[in-house]
Amino acid sequence: MKLLYLCLFAAAATVANCNMKDADRILAKIDFEAVRSSGRLLQNMFNCFIDGVKCTPDAFELKKFFPEMLSTCCAECSETLLAETKRMADFLYENKPEYGRKTLEKYDPDGKYLAKCGEALKAKGIDLTRF
Numbered sequence: 001m002k003l004l005y006l007c008l009f010a011a012a013a014t015v016a017n018c019n020m021k022d023a024d025r026i027l028a029k030i031d032f033e034a035v036r037s038s039g040r041l042l043q044n045m046f047n048c049f050i051d052g053v054k055c056t057p058d059a060f061e062l063k064k065f066f067p068e069m070l071s072t073c074c075a076e077c078s079e080t081l082l083a084e085t086k087r088m089a090d091f092l093y094e095n096k097p098e099y100g101r102k103t104l105e106k107y108d109p110d111g112k113y114l115a116k117c118g119e120a121l122k123a124k125g126i127d128l129t130r131f
Helices: 011-017 021-029 032-037 039-051 057-071 079-095 097-107 112-123
Strands: none
Touching (some): 021 057, 021 079, 057 112
16 A cells, blocks of 8 residues: 555655665554545545655655665565555555556656566565556
C-alpha cells in the first residue's frame, strides 16, 4: 500500500539514503487499515506521495523507500512489507485504480521498472501491471 502511495517522489538522492530494514519500523507506526477505511486519510497519503503535500512524518519517511523498492524489484523487502504492499495494491486496484496509475506515472513514467520488475513482483503476489 505504502509502496504505491510512496511512489517515486524521492528519486536518486533519497534512494541513496534508504535502508530497507527501516521500512518495517516505519510500517509499524502506520495504521494502514485506518488509511484504507478513511477516504480523507487515503487522500492525504496519496497527496503526500504524488505532490509531497500534507505529509505526515511517517508517510514522508515511507515514500523514501518506494524508489528503492521499484529499482530492486523489492529484493530486500521483508515479508511484512511485501504483505502490506500486496494489501494496498489490491485495495487500490479494487477501489481507487486511478491512484495506482498516477503513482506509477509519477515514479515510473517510462515503465522501465514495471518492465523489469513486473514478473518478479507478481511472483511475490504484487501485481502492478493491472494499473
